[in-house]
Amino acid sequence: MAAPARSPLEAWLRYFDDLGLGPFYVGRAAMELPAAGRPGALRAPDAAAAPVARLEQQARPSPVAAPVARAPRPQEAILPVVPSLFESAVRAGLEGDTLERIREDIGDCKRCRLCEGRNTIVFGDGNSQAQLVFVGEGPGHDEDVQGLPFVGRAGKLLTQMIEAMGLRRQDVYICNIVKCRPPGNRQPERDEVATCSPFLDRQLAAIGPKVIVCLGGVAAQTLLGTNKAISQFRGQWFEFRGAKLMATYHPAFLLRTPSAKSEVWTDLKKVMGVLGLKPPKPKPRSA
Ligand code: URA
Secondary structure: OOHHHHHHHHHHHHHHHHHOOHHHOOOHHHOOOOOOOOOOOOOOOOOOOOOOOOOOOOOOOOHHHOOOOOOOOOOOOOOOOOHHHHHHHHHHHHOOOOHHHHHHHHOOOOOOHHHHOOOOOOOOEEOOOOOEEEEEOOOOHHHHHHOOOOOOHHHHHHHHHHHHOOOOHHHOEEEEOOOOOOHHHOOOOHHHHHHHHHHHHHHHHHHOOOEEEEEOHHHHHHHHOOOOOHHHOOOOEEEEOOEEEEEEOOHHHHHHOHHHHHHHHHHHHHHHHHHOOOOOOOOOOOO
């Protein structure tokens, strides 16, 4: 196939490969692929679910760009299919996917350099059928030690925010863009995000939440495929693969900037509205 026509097809194949969809695998030796736009990163607004904002989509870090070292698979096949069929194949492939299977597929991950400094893979935690998923940036020190997301100071604040919404931590699902702690708590790099993203995508698809809340710029920019500052679009609704997605400030930012808590509460009240939640009644003070 001529190179220009071949590239999008190869991008899809790599994407399926990273998702662990073996039957759609094509030998990578045949591929010399530039970074490509991620399929379905930011969908067209859903007319039925107003108001949904539009963001000018930037190049979302693509899993196809990640140099993933892996053993060759037996009986590699090249399927003569067109990209539109790939999409339905992905959907079929992801049907019945479970968090347990995704965790198994991650294994003792060495796909990117973050494995070098990590103590534990922080997969995610909470209700596997949650209506509400929070996505943070990446584990910090406490999370790396305990193997659970958002258990440090910022996590305690997140728990308070969840409870203020009338929910318990175990009612929601909490996860991160990357599953291993970046050294010194730096932001995850583009290729690290790209390598880890397919697993987050599968988690979100397996849970099928009604609402996804991105905590902080990294989570929001990654899922929405934008470089815009979170301050420009926090509190607005976006459509993300059948779910409603909103970005709000990260709890760690709120620890440094408590004055922003009111904006986050405004955002969370919108989430509560969509989920039909009422804030819990304040407990009567004992005399
Ligand atoms: N910050 C994050 O983004 N995620 C965590 O799990 C903890 C802190």
